Amino acid sequence: MGKRVLVVDDDPDVRVFNTTVLEEHGYSPEEAVNGEEALQAIRAAPPDLVVLDVLMPRQSGIRLYRALKTDPALQAVRIIVMSGIARASFLKSQQALAEFDGRPVPEPECYLEKPVDAEVLAAAVKKAIG
Amino acid sequence: MIRKLLFVTKFEELGYDAVKSLLSLREVSLEHVVFMYVIERDKVAFRRGVGYQKSEELRLKESANIRFIDWAERLFEIGMEVGVYIQVGSMAAEVAKAVAREEADLVVIGRSQKSLLEQFYSGSTVTELVRRLSVPVLVYKPVPDNPFAFGKPFQRPLLATDWSPASRRAVDYLIAIKPLVEEVRVVNVVDEERISGDSVMQAQLARKDAKARLEEICGRLQAAGIPARSHVYVGRPAEGVEKAARECQATMVVLGSSSKNRWVERWIGSVPREIAESSAFPTLLIAPERD
Numbered sequence: 445m446g447k448r449v450l451v452v453d454d455d456p457d458v459r460v461f462n463t464t465v466l467e468e469h470g471y472s473p474e475e476a477v478n479g480e481e482a483l484q485a486i487r488a489a490p491p492d493l494v495v496l497d498v499l500m501p502r503q504s505g506i507r508l509y510r511a512l513k514t515d516p517a518l519q520a521v522r523i524i525v526m527s528g529i530a531r532a533s534f535l536k537s538q539q540a541l542a543e544f545d546g547r548p549v550p551e552p553e554c555y556l557e558k559p560v561d562a563e564v565l566a567a568a569v570k571k572a573i574g
Numbered sequence: 575m576i577r578k579l580l581f582v583t584k585f586e587e588l589g590y591d592a593v594k595s596l597l598s599l600r601e602v603s604l605e606h607v608v609f610m611y612v613i614e615r616d617k618v619a620f621r622r623g624v625g626y627q628k629s630e631e632l633r634l635k636e637s638a639n640i641r642f643i644d645w646a647e648r649l650f651e652i653g654m655e656v657g658v659y660i661q662v663g664s665m666a667a668e669v670a671k672a673v674a675r676e677e678a679d680l681v682v683i684g685r686s687q688k689s690l691l692e693q694f695y696s697g698s699t700v701t702e703l704v705r706r707l708s709v710p711v712l713v714y715k716p717v718p719d720n721p722f723a724f725g726k727p728f729q730r731p732l733l734a735t736d737w738s739p740a741s742r743r744a745v746d747y748l749i750a751i752k753p754l755v756e757e758v759r760v761v762n763v764v765d766e767e768r769i770s771g772d773s774v775m776q777a778q779l780a781r782k783d784a785k786a787r788l789e790e791i792c793g794r795l796q797a798a799g800i801p802a803r804s805h806v807y808v809g810r811p812a813e814g815v816e817k818a819a820r821e822c823q824a825t826m827v828v829l830g831s832s833s834k835n836r837w838v839e840r841w842i843g844s845v846p847r848e849i850a851e852s853s854a855f856p857t858l859l860i861a862p863e864r865d
Contacts, residue, residue, distance in 0.1 A: 498650075499642070499643065499646050499656060499657070499658050500657060500658075501608070501657045501658070501659060501672075501675065501676065502657065502675070502676065503655075503657075504650075504655055504656060504657060506650055506655070507655055528639070528643045529643060529646060529647055529650065530647060533647035533648075533650050533651050534650070536650070536651040537650035537651055537653065540651065540652055540653030541653050543653075544653055
């Protein structure tokens with residue numbers, strides 16, 4: 445069984461695309477449709493990698509990213525952010541939240557702005573978890 | 575408290591300027607805005623010779639998505655939480671589903687673009703929404719006399735009361751958003767028919783009775799620290815409320831919505847619906863308590 449990758453995206457077409465790419469490269473993809481559902485899944489069994497959308501119902505990827513990076517038990521989970529939201533806005537958002545609660549979080553190791561080619565995604569996943 | 579707001583738009587009537595004008599709600603706990611665009615089924619429905627218009631659905635969805643991404647970036651950058659729904663279906667049903675799923679505290683929607691005839695046959699979106707939802711619905715519009723500007727809607731609300739339980743809930747609601755409210759004008763419109771007798775006394779009694787009840791409401795608001803004044807008008811309710819809103823330079827009309835069923839409303843009409851659809855002022859409809 446390949447390394448476990450949790451795909452978090454509310455768009456079913458994107459989830460199908462991502463999971464197909466992951467399966468073709470030997471990973472074991474799992475799915476969540478929003479940040480809330482993803483956080484539950486990650487707490488239950490932390491995956492090797494999360495491919496995270498930002499703009500989603502219930503809980504955004506920004507809040508999920510923050511929840512993971514401020515939780516000592518989960519901050520080692522690797523994350524690739526993959527979103528239509530610009531990286532600059534993501535970073536400004538994290539800064540604004542850090543000013544509010546005094547807990548800065550590191551920048552994402554990898555930020556892919558949609559649309560993303562299959563090869564680009566596969567290369568980013570390989571770089572993150574091998 | 576208004577923690578989460580569902581902002582429903584078709585883009586032509588409510589844009590980002592409308593969203594921005596509602597950000598004062600952050601003073602009363604707003605932290606999450608959910609954008610929603612509903613593609614009415616008939617826009618993409620199956621047509622003879624064309625079939626289901628999938629490409630049109632995709633075009634509408636992507637156009638909406640691009641707009642929402644832009645709006646979301648601006649809100650994310652100030653530390654707010656944002657979500658998006660883009661759905662195909664019936665407006666009222668999809669909004670009700672999203673409210674339930676998101677546990678939204680307030681729905682903001684633009685004025686209906688349907689003609690009166692269309693509303694008669696397919697129902698008014700506002701009526702349908704209020705019937706389905708227990709959360710308040712703000713039918714949002716630009717400030718009167720300036721179609722290009724959204725003001726501070728919660729600053730000087732005009733509370734139009736008909737003494738119903740929903741009207742009483744509206745008072746509680748205004749107290750809950752007190753930090754945004756500068757002053758409330760409380761108005762009751764006495765129906766002309768009630769004072770159409772020959773006696774002057776009858777008219778004065780109706781006024782006196784209404785004024786006393788309005789003063790009770792003002793007392794509640796004042797006790798909560800909100801300046802309030804009462805006014806009695808006479809005439810058709812919707813017209814009276816509009817006149818009062820103009821004379822008081824109100825920024826919004828607040829009223830309890832009726833609990834009539836949809837067929838009764840369709841046939842004999844509803845004052846809240848009439849005000850929500852035709853008033854020049856943003857209209858906040860407070861639903862009656864659900865069982």
